Amino acid sequence: MKRLRGKTGWILLALAALLFPLFAHNNYLISVATQGFIMALAAIGLNLITGYTGQFNLAHGAFMAVGAYTVGILTVDYQVPFWIAFALAGVVTAILGFFIGLLSLRLKGHYFSIFTLCVSYIMFLLIEKWESLTHGTVGIMGIPVPAGVGPVQFGTPLSQYYLVLAFLALGVWIMSRIVNSLLGRSFMAVRNSDELAEALGIDLMRTKTLSFVLSVVYAGFAGALYAGQVRFLGPDLASEVVTFDLVMFVLVGGIGTLLGPLVGTGLVTWMTQGLQFLQDYRMVVFGPVLIALIIFLPDGIVGTWLNRRARRADTTRGKPNA
């Protein structure tokens, strides 16, 4: 019963996403939604290491840039077909994530966060200054759209929308597999208390590194999709602003929940768009709303809702026995 209700919710959400273009009256809205989905994919990845494993990674946006630049450099400078470059974006971020994870995950708590923030800045500087590879501040222009698969082409905003939606759905499905499995339980045990997890026989370094690599692979693929959709890359993609946006999405939606990053990304993107007419003053509205959310719903929207539901299930279960 409970499982069924959970499933229904997901199906409704998927249906809403599938039908959204029917109600969006222009390509602009569709492009905004597509970019929202790309950010959501990255946020889901961030949520794995930060929400489920408890390691607050502040280099996530930089890994997204690595994925994007892998596609950009390979397709523009080396004429590699898009989907091969796309796959390599995953491989490159995984390898880089493995070594950076191995190094940074030796640190705990805030030290890890500060370290990854530095890593992020180093990666930003590399992208900005290594002109022969990354085109520096000029950026990479003219990235091809994702190549068609069979009869399906990805030239229009609408087809891009569905392509990104398909990847997002795949990403959510894989993530639900991971977090609901024994592997996910190992991650959560590390978050709960690394000392206890280790005493329960969980190899800390291996578990954290695996989580970190999986998490940045999500960022890498999100970046690769970004490259194919926006078709222009500048070093700003690696700036800490992107990371903090992702952190905000995860926090608003509900850290350590499957649905949270999706809700957070959707809500914040919608709010930023809705407040566009205020121009620079929009932050005056946006800031206080964000602060109120963090104060009154520290577990995020989804987290608060899930906690309440779990507690209610607990009390109703208790009654017949009592």
Next chain:
Amino acid sequence: MLEIIDLTKLFFGLTAVDHVSTRFERGQVSAIIGPNGAGKTTFFNLIAGTHRPSSGKILFNGQDVTGLRPDHVARLGIARTFQTTHLFDNATIIDNLIVGHRLRTHSGLWDVLVNSKRLQQEEKVCREKAMDALDFVGLANISHRMAGDITQEERKRVALALALATDPELLLLDEPAGGVNPDETVGLATLIRKLVDHGKTVCLIEHKMDMIMRLADKIVVLNNGGKIAEGTPAEIRRDPQVIDAYLGVDHAAI
């Protein structure tokens, strides 16, 4: 079962554990007592692998386990509980416990992605182990309560169940009755005795002397990192050094 040979731990020149040798026999309850700061928890941390000893040896079933990582020690069959029980408060008790048997499973990322038979089987085993452990500590009826809502005594029992789910031979319990009332302490002592009756070996740190004196088969007394006495409760009660350092006249044999 567990043999400690000349174990020493220095923290920046400060001796936390000072040339301690002792042994814990299979199927017994051994207790470590001593004033605060005597090095009891450090002693546990050395056995469990949290800290690496400065010198000395630890043999578990004849195997040298000195300086192994905690997860490795756990897999060999030494489980432990902590003074403060870290549970994930926003999850049910059963959900907190399932991970306890993870160390005996082998499913990796690939099993998760393809939802393999092995993974399904292992998840079932982990759930059963968790339920058995909860049943053993007498909390099967509250398996679906939120961990944040239970009493301190129940938390202590859940912590014990978590350690039990790892299928250990030896359990190291750090203040298993810390912060619970005298009635509940008796219940916990009964539970610890039940563990031993079911073939486990227990080594515990505790300050509650009434409990220790009734429960322990053997007591090791630490003071300033060094072992000052070792023996049955009756012997410890008579030991003048122990009375001086720790027990006071209240507990001295009449």
